[in-house]
Amino acid sequence: MSARSTSPSLSELIDARLSRREVVQGLLASTAFAALPGAAFAGTMGDPSTLTFVQPSHTISPDQAVSPGHAAQVLVRWGDPIEAGLEPFDPRRLTAAGQEKRFGYNNDFLAFLPLPVGSTVSDHGLLCANFEYTNPELMFPGLEIKTKLETMTREQVDAEIAAHGHGIVEIRREGDTWSVVEASPFNRRLSALSTRIALSGPAAGHPRLRTSADPDGRTVIGTLNNCSGGVTPWGTVLIAEENIDTYFGGDPKKTQEAANHARMGLKGKSRYAWSRFHDRFNVEKEPNEPNRFGWVVEIDPYDPTFTPVKRTALGRFKHEAATVVVTPDRKVVVYTGDDEAFEYLYRFVAARKYDPTRRQANFGLLDEGTLSVARFDDEGGLVWLPLVFGQGPLIPANGFNSQADVVIETRRAADLLGATPMDRPEDVEASPVTGKVYMVLTNNTKRPPEKVSRANPRSDNRHGHILELIPPGAGKPGTAHHDAERFRWSVLLLAGAEKDGAHYHPKTAQYGQWLSCPDNITFDRKGRLWIATDQGSAQARHGIPDGIYACDLEGEGRALVKFFYAVPKDAEMCGPCFTPDGTTLFAAVQHPGEDSTFDSPSTRWPDFKDDMPPRPSVVAIRRKDGRPIG
Amino acid sequence: MARDTNGALALWVCNRCGHVYSPAEGEPLQGIPPGVPFELLPEDWLCPHCGAPHSLFIH
Numbered sequence: 240m241s242a243r244s245t246s247p248s249l250s251e252l253i254d255a256r257l258s259r260r261e262v263v264q265g266l267l268a269s270t271a272f273a274a275l276p277g278a279a280f281a282g283t284m285g286d287p288s289t290l291t292f293v294q295p296s297h298t299i300s301p302d303q304a305v306s307p308g309h310a311a312q313v314l315v316r317w318g319d320p321i322e323a324g325l326e327p328f329d330p331r332r333l334t335a336a337g338q339e340k341r342f343g344y345n346n347d348f349l350a351f352l353p354l355p356v357g358s359t360v361s362d363h364g365l366l367c368a369n370f371e372y373t374n375p376e377l378m379f380p381g382l383e384i385k386t387k388l389e390t391m392t393r394e395q396v397d398a399e400i401a402a403h404g405h406g407i408v409e410i411r412r413e414g415d416t417w418s419v420v421e422a423s424p425f426n427r428r429l430s431a432l433s434t435r436i437a438l439s440g441p442a443a444g445h446p447r448l449r450t451s452a453d454p455d456g457r458t459v460i461g462t463l464n465n466c467s468g469g470v471t472p473w474g475t476v477l478i479a480e481e482n483i484d485t486y487f488g489g490d491p492k493k494t495q496e497a498a499n500h501a502r503m504g505l506k507g508k509s510r511y512a513w514s515r516f517h518d519r520f521n522v523e524k525e526p527n528e529p530n531r532f533g534w535v536v537e538i539d540p541y542d543p544t545f546t547p548v549k550r551t552a553l554g555r556f557k558h559e560a561a562t563v564v565v566t567p568d569r570k571v572v573v574y575t576g577d578d579e580a581f582e583y584l585y586r587f588v589a590a591r592k593y594d595p596t597r598r599q600a601n602f603g604l605l606d607e608g609t610l611s612v613a614r615f616d617d618e619g620g621l622v623w624l625p626l627v628f629g630q631g632p633l634i635p636a637n638g639f640n641s642q643a644d645v646v647i648e649t650r651r652a653a654d655l656l657g658a659t660p661m662d663r664p665e666d667v668e669a670s671p672v673t674g675k676v677y678m679v680l681t682n683n684t685k686r687p688p689e690k691v692s693r694a695n696p697r698s699d700n701r702h703g704h705i706l707e708l709i710p711p712g713a714g715k716p717g718t719a720h721h722d723a724e725r726f727r728w729s730v731l732l733l734a735g736a737e738k739d740g741a742h743y744h745p746k747t748a749q750y751g752q753w754l755s756c757p758d759n760i761t762f763d764r765k766g767r768l769w770i771a772t773d774q775g776s777a778q779a780r781h782g783i784p785d786g787i788y789a790c791d792l793e794g795e796g797r798a799l800v801k802f803f804y805a806v807p808k809d810a811e812m813c814g815p816c817f818t819p820d821g822t823t824l825f826a827a828v829q830h831p832g833e834d835s836t837f838d839s840p841s842t843r844w845p846d847f848k849d850d851m852p853p854r855p856s857v858v859a860i861r862r863k864d865g866r867p868i869g
Numbered sequence: 870m871a872r873d874t875n876g877a878l879a880l881w882v883c884n885r886c887g888h889v890y891s892p893a894e895g896e897p898l899q900g901i902p903p904g905v906p907f908e909l910l911p912e913d914w915l916c917p918h919c920g921a922p923h924s925l926f927i928h
Binding site for chain 2: 580833
């Protein structure tokens with residue numbers, strides 16, 4: 240679809256970057272096909288993709304839709320009990336205490352942690368889910384979008400705060416049916432209302448993290464706006480605090496943290512009513528409280544008594560995710576993007592090495608190491624710039640008096656180092672098959688023509704794109720040097736329709752579908768990319784549903800995108816996650832019916848009962864013959 | 870023209886994503902100069918963060 244790109248220089252540069260690699264890959268693919276003749280004809284004759292599923296209708300609907308031959312089971316919904324003996328869910332009687340015993344709102348990141356720990360069991364495990372944010376007008380009857388900030392009660396606000404955070408539930412599959420084990424001792428809710436979370440790393444205990452409720456600056460109540468996350472090799476889960484600015488009222492200009500709060504987006508107007516009832520969400524009363532959010536949090540789902548930890552060494556910004564990989568010499572590396580227009584991609588390399596023989600020995604690994612930020616050069620090189628106090632501009636003359644200051648104001652430190660402003664970094668994940676890293680840029684309508692670069696090649700970028708980052712040594716499992724100072728990069732795809740200057744495999748129009756606003760990604764066992772999308776309010780304007788798409792990354796079908804699953808109307812797709820055997824794909828349907836209200840919802844998915852509003856839910860997708868998906 | 874209790878031009882927040890429109894700052898990258906009140910933004914103006922329409926902003 241590149242023939243009608245918006246500008247000649249754009250298509251020239253894409254073609255230049257693609258042609259060299261495609262020549263090489265074409266040769267490799269021919270060799271592979273010669274050795275394995277059966278593999279070449281897995282798809283439709285003429286369709287170069289290795290993905291053989293049939294695409295569902297590419298249309299927006301009040302219900303979900305999945306590829307024919309598959310079933311999408313609703314596994315767990317907002318409000319479902321995660322302890323035994325509770326009443327059936329009645330949103331009209333929702334309390335904060337009740338919400339803390341039930342699945343939270345707006346599920347996002349999902350992880351499947353097999354039981355027992357360290358195994359690859361695929362029909363029994365722990366489902367870990369982030370509960371990113373709330374839509375109170377869909378949770379409670381009687382609220383209107385325009386007036387809710389004034390009319391919400393303390394009880395409603397507290398239930399809303401309790402619906403934020405994270406949930407761990409034991410799940411089991413019998414035959415094709417997954418179910419929640421309600422009485423499991425592993426089941427746990429982390430809420431923003433009551434869960435105590437420790438701070439560790441360079442900023443723990445720093446005066447800028449101290450509040451009247453926590454004069455030591457070492458314990459925070461709750462975690463907020465957890466978008467995506469990651470799983471460590473030692474079986475803990477990382478969750479990423481993203482848009483934390485949206486919770487705070489009060490005028491940040493009246494605080495000693497005015498510049499810091501402004502850089503994180505606080506402007507004195509919250510989309511929530513929380514600051515009416517809780518002083519800690521009013522920056523004029525607790526100016527340091529926002530500094531205690533915007534971190535990556537580590538949780539041990541296998542230990543229900545574990546105190547979650549905010550790992551400040553990984554920096555403070557609007558973390559989309561936190562993806563963990565291990566280098567050939569057992570160094571632990573975390574990739575994490577900052578999800579806002581013109582923000583950056585970061586990487587953390589732990590100082591100590593991973594010890595696969597002693598699980599507990601790895602629990603402090605993310606407290607010491609080097610945080611870096613990415614600079615993308617137009618020639619296809621990527622340089623990691625270390626964010627280390629005392630080095631370069633990160634000195635007292637610029638307001639940095641310690642590494643604590645550097646991590647608290649990570650964005651400003653990265654500005655000074657000359658990092659490359661990107662088109663909203665979403666998920667960043669490394670292929671388990673090749674070690675190549677895929678970076679999702681969801682969109683950026685604010686990029687003007689004069690600020691186009693090769694890594695962000697479109698102005699008014701409405702549909703987003705995906706970059707491929709190649710560490711030295713990549714190409715086989717476990718050989719990539721993710722800790723290297725320099726990578727190479729290229730464009731995998733530019734999303735959108737043909738008229739938008741999109742760039743996919745040239746046969747995408749014939750055998751696949753276009754997508755818009757890629758967000759979260761994962762890989763199947765063959766290393767193919769599965770892409771969840773979130774167009775936001777543009778869903779109706781673009782006329783295509785959000786959902787799950789997939790494409791090959793290597794061989795003749797590279798970047799030929801196919802459509803697999805559609806979320807119901809006004810939802811976004813989050814958290815795609817396979818079981819180790821690849822037979823179940825979990826996915827999170829977030830905010831079905833957004834922009835409507837409890838009393839007049841635009842969909843009642845998934846229950847479709849007159850007395851029940853739409854409910855964010857996790858679906859478990861399986862092939863009807865039980866074979867691996869894809 | 871809506872004004873907050875300090876007499877400054879009112880802040881409006883996107884009900885979708887929480888982006889705040891501040892008239893004091895405008896949206897320079899969208900060609901909106903400082904000083905434009907929310908009520909005077911063009912009808913086809915969209916949230917610069919998430920693309921939500923004008924009508925989904927709340928005060």
